[in-house]
Amino acid sequence: MTTLLSPRPAILDERISMKYGAGGRAMRALIEGVFLAGAAEAPNGNGFAVGLSAMDDGAAIRVGDRWLVITTDSHVIHPVFFPGGDIGRLSISGTVNDLAMMGATEVLGLTCGVILEEGFALDDLRRIQASLADTCREAGTTVVTGDTKVMGKGELDGIVLNTTGIALTDRVVPDSGLRPGDVLIVTGTIGDHGMAVMAARHGLDLEGELRSDVAPLNGLIRAMLAAGGEDVVAMKDPTRGGLASALHEMASKAGVGILLYESAVPVAPGVRAAAELLGIEPLHVANEGKAVIGVRPGAAQRVLKALRGHPLGRHAEIVGTCLADPPGALVLDTGFGRRLLAEPEGEPLPRIC
Amino acid sequence: MIPQEGGFAQMKFRDPARGKALAAELERLAREIGREPITLMHVCGSHEQAIARFGLRATFPPSVDLIMGPGCPVCVTDLPEVDEAVALAKSGVRVATYGDMLKVPGRVFSLADAQSEGAKVDVVYSVSQAVDLARSTDEEVVFFSTGFETTAVATAAVILSPDRPRNFSVLSAHKYILPAMEIVAEIPGTRIEGFLGAGHAAAITGWGIFEPFAAKYGRPVVVAGFEPLDILAGLVKLLEMVRDGRGGVANMYPRCVTKEGNLRAQEQLWRVFETSGGEWRGIAFVPDGNLRIREEFADVDARRRFDIDVTSLWTTAPSELAKDCICGGILSGLASPHDCPMFGKECLPDRPIGACMVSSEGACRIWHQYGGRPDLRTLTPQPPLPSPPSLPHRERGSEQTTEVRV
Numbered sequence: 001m002t003t004l005l006s007p008r009p010a011i012l013d014e015r016i017s018m019k020y021g022a023g024g025r026a027m028r029a030l031i032e033g034v035f036l037a038g039a040a041e042a043p044n045g046n047g048f049a050v051g052l053s054a055m056d057d058g059a060a061i062r063v064g065d066r067w068l069v070i071t072t073d074s075h076v077i078h079p080v081f082f083p084g085g086d087i088g089r090l091s092i093s094g095t096v097n098d099l100a101m102m103g104a105t106e107v108l109g110l111t112c113g114v115i116l117e118e119g120f121a122l123d124d125l126r127r128i129q130a131s132l133a134d135t136c137r138e139a140g141t142t143v144v145t146g147d148t149k150v151m152g153k154g155e156l157d158g159i160v161l162n163t164t165g166i167a168l169t170d171r172v173v174p175d176s177g178l179r180p181g182d183v184l185i186v187t188g189t190i191g192d193h194g195m196a197v198m199a200a201r202h203g204l205d206l207e208g209e210l211r212s213d214v215a216p217l218n219g220l221i222r223a224m225l226a227a228g229g230e231d232v233v234a235m236k237d238p239t240r241g242g243l244a245s246a247l248h249e250m251a252s253k254a255g256v257g258i259l260l261y262e263s264a265v266p267v268a269p270g271v272r273a274a275a276e277l278l279g280i281e282p283l284h285v286a287n288e289g290k291a292v293i294g295v296r297p298g299a300a301q302r303v304l305k306a307l308r309g310h311p312l313g314r315h316a317e318i319v320g321t322c323l324a325d326p327p328g329a330l331v332l333d334t335g336f337g338r339r340l341l342a343e344p345e346g347e348p349l350p351r352i353c
Numbered sequence: 354m355i356p357q358e359g360g361f362a363q364m365k366f367r368d369p370a371r372g373k374a375l376a377a378e379l380e381r382l383a384r385e386i387g388r389e390p391i392t393l394m395h396v397c398g399s400h401e402q403a404i405a406r407f408g409l410r411a412t413f414p415p416s417v418d419l420i421m422g423p424g425c426p427v428c429v430t431d432l433p434e435v436d437e438a439v440a441l442a443k444s445g446v447r448v449a450t451y452g453d454m455l456k457v458p459g460r461v462f463s464l465a466d467a468q469s470e471g472a473k474v475d476v477v478y479s480v481s482q483a484v485d486l487a488r489s490t491d492e493e494v495v496f497f498s499t500g501f502e503t504t505a506v507a508t509a510a511v512i513l514s515p516d517r518p519r520n521f522s523v524l525s526a527h528k529y530i531l532p533a534m535e536i537v538a539e540i541p542g543t544r545i546e547g548f549l550g551a552g553h554a555a556a557i558t559g560w561g562i563f564e565p566f567a568a569k570y571g572r573p574v575v576v577a578g579f580e581p582l583d584i585l586a587g588l589v590k591l592l593e594m595v596r597d598g599r600g601g602v603a604n605m606y607p608r609c610v611t612k613e614g615n616l617r618a619q620e621q622l623w624r625v626f627e628t629s630g631g632e633w634r635g636i637a638f639v640p641d642g643n644l645r646i647r648e649e650f651a652d653v654d655a656r657r658r659f660d661i662d663v664t665s666l667w668t669t670a671p672s673e674l675a676k677d678c679i680c681g682g683i684l685s686g687l688a689s690p691h692d693c694p695m696f697g698k699e700c701l702p703d704r705p706i707g708a709c710m711v712s713s714e715g716a717c718r719i720w721h722q723y724g725g726r727p728d729l730r731t732l733t734p735q736p737p738l739p740s741p742p743s744l745p746h747r748e749r750g751s752e753q754t755t756e757v758r759v
């Protein structure tokens with residue numbers, strides 16, 4: 001291992017609790033302590049591969065003179081239909097975005113495994129299928145094979161979808177490529193998905209202001225990469241655990257410090273209000289249609305312009321810079337002073353993607 | 354290059370530009386005072402939350418040390434009080450309490466332990482929710498109530514309400530903050546030169562209540578609100594008073610606090626509660642520090658209504674780790690979470706050893722939540738906007754995309 005993944009040795013509990021699936025420090029500890037510890041070495045064809053131990057958004061395997069990128073993602077969400085999307089749109093976007101975050105924006109195809117709970121309404125399934133198909137069209141891909149299972153009542157919560165995607169690219173963008181001086185850009189407002197889902201789940205009436213941002217980002221990333229080229233050095237989609245978790249991971253893998261300017265991070269007014277009300281940091285809330293991108297300083301304006309020229313990147317902003325010190329730390333400038341921004345242990349909202 | 358305004362309106366009491374002006378004022382006053390450290394104490398978890406959340410300590414002059422005192426009512430709830438609640442729950446009574454209380458360790462068990470063994474423990478967000486719970490069942494429901502004056506007022510209102518259900522009673526662990534401030538002020542060798550008073554408690558009691566305290570100990574008290582500018586402005590006032598060697602009380606939260614306070618709430622509070630002495634966890638015996646239900650309301654006082662046997666809980670020895678916990682020192686303002694060798698290691702929000710790591714108002718929990726080190730004065734460069742350093746690039750993380758050995 002070349003990267004420092006965990007600043008503290010992780011202690012795992014004897015039983016799995018919800019926090020181990022929430023995208024924060026606990027989940028990383030579980031992956032490191034169980035899956036990574038027992039994993040065989042990844043195929044190492046031409047001396048280069050991104051495998052499990054990189055703990056990136058997906059794996060990259062050398063095929064001829066190109067990279068085959070592969071990723072898989074299982075989706076459970078309650079409620080299944082939420083403002084701005086549904087589990088179908090989520091499961092296509094999640095996998096397409098994981099591929100895009102590796103620089104692979106031309107998706108060859110997706111698989112879709114469906115597990116249903118006995119009693120699930122056929123009408124709902126049809127709606128989900130239509131949403132899957134629409135989102136695939138948006139991303140310029142299709143589901144090429146699938147699988148269906150049904151389990152007994154009470155054995156799962158309605159529906160679970162698993163999607164796997166493959167894509168080819170000439171250049172893999174890892175999440176570990178930052179170095180001091182690099183500039184960080186987010187592609188739009190932060191916290192929309194998690195807040196919308198939580199509001200829907202708890203019947204929080206905020207007058208329809210909250211909508212999930214769930215969307216496939218490969219078009220946006222393709223346009224951005226065309227402008228930024230080799231100067232785009234790291235990407236991540238801040239899903240579970242939010243922007244804070246994504247930046248922590250990028251900082252610790254690259255061994256740089258990240259200075260994040262709170263006032264520069266775009267947050268929609270409805271999300272800000274809900275976050276204030278609930279005492280949750282928008283920086284810890286999940287996104288499903290956003291990316292955080294690390295670029296060399298000279299390319300920042302060029303990349304920002306390309307992002308803002310795309311409908312999904314209109315609110316893109318430069319939000320931070322990389323420092324040599326303190327390595328691995330995420331420092332938040334609140335406008336008043338500075339503090340460390342903690343990596344969330346679990347998720348403030350369980351099971352939102 | 355970094356935009357300073359995000360395009361969304363800043364709230365009135367969160368204007369960083371005004372914050373910087375106040376921080377400069379603090380700097381000037383600290384220079385005028387000229388000695389160090391200048392130790393100040395606040396006594397409120399909500400103040401610590403805001404200070405940590407907005408990174409305010411990083412803006413304080415190096416000589417100013419603002420410490421958190423006994424301002425977390427959950428943290429100072431003593432072992433015997435937790436034991437009483439656990440014993441009630443284990444005896445089959447339904448216990449409703451604030452979520453913060455669930456994991457607070459008693460002598461051996463917490464309410465969460467009792468719950469995992471099958472006892473009925475309900476988390477509520479307010480006393481009225483506990484009343485609703487009692488209405489929905491025939492079982493005995495005991496509300497294990499904690500908090501300072503502000504929360505005690507809500508409990509008092511329910512106890513006075515004529516239609517409160519008969520199966521509802523209260524186990525009071527309410528605390529009264531002023532006597533604890535006196536204890537802290539009397540600790541031999543204390544360096545505390547001034548106090549920041551909690552705005553919401555003062556909204557009930559009025560700021561006048563601090564006048565005898567300030568006179569007796571010759572130290573200033575400034576009542577402040579909870580937005581970053583409230584706190585910074587309160588500290589500026591406090592440093593002015595320290596510089597001038599003045600005692601006395603200043604009210605920097607006039608939009609909520611008057612000299613007399615909320616008289617109706619005070620009347621209800623003292624009709625239901627009286628003060629009595631009691632241990633505060635880790636601090637000391639605090640004369641008049643506990644709020645107990647008056648005899649007149651015996652039927653709603655769980656201590657009089659039930660025969661609570663706490664000794665039945667003492668079947669095993671308390672955890673060895675608990676002996677290393679320095680919560681008491683932290684709550685008295687003698688230590689900070691960083692002085693504790695277990696902070697962030699054995700003691701985590703998930704598996705707290707001391708009460709300060711349990712409660713969202715506890716110093717350890719707050720420090721952990723905001724990165725484990727809220728004071729970055731020594732960690733980051735002082736200029737507000739350092740341009741990214743143009744250092745020679747390091748060897749690692751070079752432009753090669755995927756150099757990961759597997």
